[in-house]
Amino acid sequence: MDFNFFIGLIAATFRVATPLIYGTLGELFCERAGILNLGIEGTMFIGSFVGFAVADATGSLWLGVLAAVVSGMLGGLIMSLFAVRLGVNQHVSGLGTTLLLTGLSLFLFRVVYGIQRIQPAIKPFQALSPFDDLPVLGPIFQQYALTYIAILLIPLAWWVLYRTNFGLSIRSVGENPEAADAAGINVYRVRTIALMIGGGLMAVGGAFLSIGQLGSFTFGIISGRGWVCIALIIFANWLPSRVLWGALLFGLIEALQLRLQTTGLKLPYEAFLALPYIVTIIALAIAGRNATGPAAVLKPYKRE
Amino acid sequence: MRKALSLFVLSVFVLGLLAACAPQEVVKTVEVVKTVVVEQAGETVIITATPAPEEAKVLSVYGIFATPSEEPWDRVIQDALFEARDAGRITYDFVDNLGYSGDLERVLQETAEQKKPDVIFGDAFGNEEAVRRVAAMYPEIAFVFGSGLGPSEPNLSVFDNWIHEPAYLCGMLAGGMTKSNTLGVVAAIPVPEVNRLVNAFTAGALEVNPKVTVLTTFIGSWFDPAKAKEAALAQIEQGADVIYAERFGVHEAAKEKGVWMFGNMSDQNELAPDLVISSPVWNMGPTVDYVLTAVAGGTYTAQDLKDFSMMAKGGASLAPFHGTESKLPADLVAKVKEREKQILQGLFRVDIDERQPPERSQPLEK
Numbered sequence A: 001m002d003f004n005f006f007i008g009l010i011a012a013t014f015r016v017a018t019p020l021i022y023g024t025l026g027e028l029f030c031e032r033a034g035i036l037n038l039g040i041e042g043t044m045f046i047g048s049f050v051g052f053a054v055a056d057a058t059g060s061l062w063l064g065v066l067a068a069v070v071s072g073m074l075g076g077l078i079m080s081l082f083a084v085r086l087g088v089n090q091h092v093s094g095l096g097t098t099l100l101l102t103g104l105s106l107f108l109f110r111v112v113y114g115i116q117r118i119q120p121a122i123k124p125f126q127a128l129s130p131f132d133d134l135p136v137l138g139p140i141f142q143q144y145a146l147t148y149i150a151i152l153l154i155p156l157a158w159w160v161l162y163r164t165n166f167g168l169s170i171r172s173v174g175e176n177p178e179a180a181d182a183a184g185i186n187v188y189r190v191r192t193i194a195l196m197i198g199g200g201l202m203a204v205g206g207a208f209l210s211i212g213q214l215g216s217f218t219f220g221i222i223s224g225r226g227w228v229c230i231a232l233i234i235f236a237n238w239l240p241s242r243v244l245w246g247a248l249l250f251g252l253i254e255a256l257q258l259r260l261q262t263t264g265l266k267l268p269y270e271a272f273l274a275l276p277y278i279v280t281i282i283a284l285a286i287a288g289r290n291a292t293g294p295a296a297v298l299k300p301y302k303r304e
Numbered sequence B: 001m002r003k004a005l006s007l008f009v010l011s012v013f014v015l016g017l018l019a020a021c022a023p024q025e026v027v028k029t030v031e032v033v034k035t036v037v038v039e040q041a042g043e044t045v046i047i048t049a050t051p052a053p054e055e056a057k058v059l060s061v062y063g064i065f066a067t068p069s070e071e072p073w074d075r076v077i078q079d080a081l082f083e084a085r086d087a088g089r090i091t092y093d094f095v096d097n098l099g100y101s102g103d104l105e106r107v108l109q110e111t112a113e114q115k116k117p118d119v120i121f122g123d124a125f126g127n128e129e130a131v132r133r134v135a136a137m138y139p140e141i142a143f144v145f146g147s148g149l150g151p152s153e154p155n156l157s158v159f160d161n162w163i164h165e166p167a168y169l170c171g172m173l174a175g176g177m178t179k180s181n182t183l184g185v186v187a188a189i190p191v192p193e194v195n196r197l198v199n200a201f202t203a204g205a206l207e208v209n210p211k212v213t214v215l216t217t218f219i220g221s222w223f224d225p226a227k228a229k230e231a232a233l234a235q236i237e238q239g240a241d242v243i244y245a246e247r248f249g250v251h252e253a254a255k256e257k258g259v260w261m262f263g264n265m266s267d268q269n270e271l272a273p274d275l276v277i278s279s280p281v282w283n284m285g286p287t288v289d290y291v292l293t294a295v296a297g298g299t300y301t302a303q304d305l306k307d308f309s310m311m312a313k314g315g316a317s318l319a320p321f322h323g324t325e326s327k328l329p330a331d332l333v334a335k336v337k338e339r340e341k342q343i344l345q346g347l348f349r350v351d352i353d354e355r356q357p358p359e360r361s362q363p364l365e366k
Helices: A003-032 A040-058 A061-085 A090-113 A145-163 A165-175 A177-182 A187-214 A225-235 A240-261 A269-287 B002-021 B072-086 B103-115 B128-137 B164-177 B192-208 B225-237 B250-257 B285-297 B322-327 B330-344
Strands: B036-040 B043-047 B059-064 B090-095 B119-123 B142-146 B156-159 B182-187 B213-218 B242-245 B260-262 B276-278 B280-282 B316-318
Touching: A003 A040, A003 A061, A003 A145, A003 A165, A003 A187, A003 A225, A003 A240, A003 B225, A040 A061, A040 A090, A040 A187, A040 A225, A061 A090, A061 A187, A145 A165, A145 A187, A145 A240, A165 A177, A165 A187, A177 A187, A187 A225, A187 B225, A225 A240, A225 A269, A240 A269, A240 B213, A240 B225, B059 B072, B059 B103, B059 B285, B072 B090, B072 B119, B072 B285, B103 B119, B103 B128, B119 B285, B128 B142, B128 B156, B142 B285, B164 B182, B164 B192, B164 B242, B164 B260, B164 B276, B164 B280, B164 B316, B164 B330, B182 B192, B182 B225, B192 B213, B213 B225, B225 B242, B225 B250, B242 B250, B250 B260, B276 B322
Parallel strands: B059 B090, B059 B119, B119 B142, B142 B156, B182 B213, B182 B242, B242 B260, B260 B276
Antiparallel strands: B036 B043, B280 B316
């Protein structure tokens, strides 16, 4: 195990963490406004599909990202229709949204591309290497633009949530919608916008997988990463800065287990595969002991 | 009120999902006009009497799959059936993505009951007992299913992707091409279908290069291409310079790092034309052909159709080298071609080793 092992490990950590940062930040906006958005897995999936399809059709990867954002915002809008406007149980509407968007993506994929022998592919984003000349540490900075943007979004999300009026509205409808309403805040509108922002962010996480890392859209591309984000948000105690640490911790263990598998350690491979999840559960148990979510999460608001 | 609303919303979602699952391929219905006798108020009325066409009967075939048709394993089966349909031998329709929680059994039984097809193709993995249960209820229909288990009398035949022979040939190529004596395999889950490919690949590599070490990473799912890519990158960091992509996703890692790779299941050269040397290819054509001929001739029986998915009968093959051939040493290619010929003639047998491969194999000599 030499020094390069650690360099490669750190570089991989950021790659694995990127979709999780987007997804968890998206979920942060939703839950801060009082909505548990279990539509995340489906929203990431449709972002992944729309991002790929638009990038393929237009030849522009950034247009793909933009289209993914729009699709995610529409996903958030669907979620808000049920969970906010109609006040439907958030678990039901969230899982329903995931089922709907997943089925819709696969359906549209088949409509557009048919059943092909080889997965349709495009040339994906290439990693930037701003510090190529830097000895030894250079490879760490060979990351996708979307990874850098994800990290920059963390302070931005903090600023929006804690330093703007809009952020205050989001947090207040998530804590006490009745009081917020009495103070003149339109609870429905704020929650809807928060869900749309959240959906847009989640969709970028999905698009990162299809047009950042792979250049293809396939079923199974999200593979439960959305559910990991649901756990990470609790680990992060609903704080933007800790979203980053949570995602990086998961990314680190995942990158580590892929490397440990082939070192010839005499452990069943399942033990390695389970490692990121076990560590997340342990971290959750420790960090999540005093975690308290926004008080109004799961409670539909009905204006009297 | 809210409960009613929840129920309504849920049912809308479920409907949407069902619509999304609906089959895309429209059945090309062939008019088979029969003489139909109807009893009507005591008197017998005979409706229509167009004579049946003299040409060979077009068989009615259905496909019932647990996974989506985009999944490579399913796609190989679908390809062969589409081909038979396009050639006018069969009418074909399918339902896919049925999963492992009971839907497949229900749809399979409905299809058998209502459509009364001549043959049903499908995959029984994860639904092994359900498929055998339904097959036993409809002995007049030929059930031909991908399965990890055996055939079942009187009408359930099984097949699988027995492509360990071309995997062995790919291993020989990999062993000859590596400079670091380290190969990588990115595989799904250690089940027999995967293990025998990895073990054959390793055995082939060791035949030409006894110093080779094979790193095998299991990604723990059938489809998680981003994880497969990360696994390949990790192997490349550990020195692997030729990677066998049992799973999809590796090609992007190969392109980034410029290492050789092999595809799997179909000719995957176009994923990275300069880097994909070859792929073990599975072809369901011989299996479909054999079954259709047997059913049409009335000689169909339950059996293990394994041989029809192996090289000698054209069910498996080594994909062409395409543009990479000029980069391969001529003596290595000659050696591989010789083995290929011996396999086709039945003079060389690739061992079927379904034990779980080690994550880091031992070289035969240091």
